[in-house]
Amino acid sequence: MTNIVQYIVVRSDLRSALSWPMGAVIAQCCHATAAVIHLNSEDADTVAYLKDLDNMHKVVLEAKDEAALVKLSEKLKENEIKHKLWIEQPENIPTCIALKPYVKDTVHKYVKHFKLLKE
Numbered sequence: 001m002t003n004i005v006q007y008i009v010v011r012s013d014l015r016s017a018l019s020w021p022m023g024a025v026i027a028q029c030c031h032a033t034a035a036v037i038h039l040n041s042e043d044a045d046t047v048a049y050l051k052d053l054d055n056m057h058k059v060v061l062e063a064k065d066e067a068a069l070v071k072l073s074e075k076l077k078e079n080e081i082k083h084k085l086w087i088e089q090p091e092n093i094p095t096c097i098a099l100k101p102y103v104k105d106t107v108h109k110y111v112k113h114f115k116l117l118k119e
Helices: 022-039 044-051 066-078 104-111
Strands: 004-011 058-063 083-088 093-099
Touching: 004 022, 004 044, 004 066, 004 104, 022 083, 022 093, 058 066, 066 083, 066 093, 066 104
Parallel strands: 004 058
Antiparallel strands: 004 093, 083 093
16 A cells, blocks of 8 residues: 555644643644545545555644644645645634645655644
């Protein structure tokens, strides 16, 4: 099987500057991943990714703040990379991005400058 991966990029300042509990941050990632999988359920890479549930590969990265997250979303749109920018309501706060599953080589260049999410 090809190296299909799903990248999730979440704001690290949700916990530090905005004092969100870890569970709330994780929920944002779950919302975005569920949404992007649903929106791309017939995509070939998504179908292949979901056929092997026990071996899904996700990488969770951190963006330093809202501006970095929005900038990434704009770059992904410019390059026609399918993703979901999750905006928490009713606060209207962009919290994270989940890319649809892609072959790693297709999208790694867009996220390689982000670090793995820490506590």
